Amino acid sequence: QVQLQESGPGLVKPSETLSLTCTVSGGSISNYYWNWIRQPPGKGLEWIGYIYYSGNTDYNPSLKSRVTITVDTSKNQFSLNLSSVTAADTAVYFCARGSPAWVTRPFDYWGQGRLVTVSS
């Protein structure tokens, strides 16, 4: 059974960089697209971006200038960096598995989520 677990600071100061890591267990990170999604408190879901295990990325244009997603296949991990954060970036951040290489699929496995609060 594939499992995902987010880790990283739960509190980030305004203007600093939010950094989270997602560790994948129970399966290989290879041959899949890996996603970050966020959800502000009491609101809906917003897709942040994905990375393919080979390193190709795609980001939401609304966040593209501030987002970097990287992958470390040796550790079965992928990471999110979001720079210049403001209070509007306060949210639960989820990592999720997307499509395999051979077919287009939605997000079938999700982490439990990590609440990140932006505050001084």
Next chain:
Amino acid sequence: EIVLTQSPGTLSLSPGERATLSCRASQSVTSRYLAWYQQKPGQAPRLLIYGASTRATDIPDRFSGSGSGTDFTLTISRLEPEDFAVYYCQQYRSSPRTFGQGTKVEIK
């Protein structure tokens, strides 16, 4: 960007009743790349339906999806107590991936 609009915002029903949730896209969702998720408080979303009508692994057959083009529907044939939650539709064909704003199914 494909905008997904869900209706109604809230659905108040009793256990055993039928729930019908709608998701309308601002442009055609090609190849029916439309999914439905269920989210309960404090939990991650759970994939229910993909390809507009295919149930994900271990999803009960009281959940069904239909539709094509710009209009999609999630039906819960007989509500069980554990089905009261928020439901989101999502398109996963075009970038950026987008979600609807959610429909809350609450106990009447």
